[in-house]
Amino acid sequence: MFLDLFKETLWSLSGNKVRSGLTILGIVIGIASVIALVAIGQGAQNSIAKNIEAIGSNLIMVNPGAQRVGGVSQGGGSAQSLTIEDADAIKNEIENVKSVAPAITKRSQITARSNNTNTQIIGTTADYLIVRSVTIDSGSFFSDQQMKTSAKVAVIGPTTRDDLFGLDADPVGQTIRINKMDFQIIGMTVAKGGSGFNNQDDIVYIPLTTARHYLSGNEYLNNIGIAATDQDSMAIVQQQISDLLLARHKISDPANADFNIMNQNDILATATSITGTFTILLSSIAGISLLVGGIGIMNMMLTTVTERTREIGLRKAVGIRKIYINLQFLAEAVVLTFLGGFIGIILGWITSLTVTHFISTLTTSISLSSILLAFGVSAGVGIIFGFYPARRAANLSPIEALRYE
């Protein structure tokens, strides 16, 4: 009996290869796209979170506030309000501060021999290594002596090295030109990862004093990075920094502060909400493909109803019991959806792995829930629309079914 059922199902599916193939294709596309898109979304979220964690641990960032010219805001970070004295005061007056790294940042074109690149230049102190979790790969960071004498020395990131000197070259001892001045490279940092605008490896570090003399020409800072001693003291340290800077800048109302304080968790939260939106976007696209796939499945199942209703009528007329007809059509729908689902999962998986392979910064992560959801919806649609019309036809009298147009 079950052998007959099995054979009939296989025969029916293989006898209508185009019909079966298109139905499976609908299921495959629906499921694969959901799995791949959700995996990419999740991967993006994870990789951004990882990048942010790579900025430093227990990091608090102070940025200048928006400069106001005649009541018009010039945008955050535009004001000249943070000074080295502020940085020193934070370091000396607040407890639980491990390190403070004042920084002057500027994007600039730099050249070395015949190559040139546009990169981020950061004038800072040796504490930057601690605050931002930067480690030196070869050579060394600036000494106090070099800091005091405003020496024209630089430490570069690996991406900058690749751009200027080629892969795996040893840059230490070479010379680069920044702003028409020669800087000697004394070290290179270890790669931290990150990409595009936020690439922490495409960077040139110079002493803060040098940056003041030759790049900015004034005493103001672009940011101050502070490493708290531990996670628990972050909030209180952040509050104390705020109070201290308000007092130093003689501002009584915190709403008028000429600086912003952010900690890493805030950045992480912001980024997470952005990538969350991104994931929702991808998921909706995936949802739409699932819907389209589902409609495709439904279409295939329903368009074959006429022919199949006659077949059902014939089967009934020659004396096959209703239960066997129902079982056969159920089995057909189950085989189609499961076969399609299986191929879809594999294809979605391969797509995700391919994306990871070609985009090194994005490690996609396949979630079980997306697999279950995609599979569930396709299987549901496939089984309902494969089985329900057949069941209805099997309940007709054989004569009605045979005459079905």
Place this chain on the structure above:
Amino acid sequence: MISCKNLTKIYKNGEVETIALNNVSFEIAKGEFVSIIGPSGSGKSTLMHILGALDNPTSGEYFLDNREVSKLNDDELSELRKNKIGFIFQSFNLLPRTTVLRNVILPLLYTKTTSQERLLRAKECLRYAGMEENKFQNLSNQLSGGQMQRVAIARALINNPAIILADEPTGNLDTKTSQIVMEALQELNKKGHTIILITHEMDVANYAKRIIYIRDGSIEKDSMII
């Protein structure tokens, strides 16, 4: 073997009632070859559906081998059709894109027969129905009308049914092929099968030994051909 008493079938379409069969009673003995003839709308198809256990009468009794068919449920009707009745339809009703052999085996599905037995019987029935051996593996849609009807006859025979019901079996065939199919039915009758033929053509009806004339849902005349 077949006994009908006061068969009445009324179709309801909204408020309108159509009486398709009106108090029809007759008997058919084993081994008979009966033609039921009448113009379209006379109720002959309805009668054939009831005789074929495809439909139940509104009232009246239908006994097949002393079993009252009108009291059976859907599954019991299926079993009855499988074991006692072979159908031959006007439009052949073969499974599309399916080999001749598979079509003939269809009624044997879900029965306790091995696939060898099935194949053997299918081939036997096909030969019996006059089908050429080299066409057994052909797909049903590659056959001519006459060949399709032979496949249908073989399918009707495979369960060795007590009655073969043929509903306008020549309706889609040309005169020559019709003749061949009718002679095949005559041959089956000679071998002992009970055959009931539904038609509206006198030529076709004349192959039988007995003709029941039906008009407006009632039997007009029931005559033996000598």
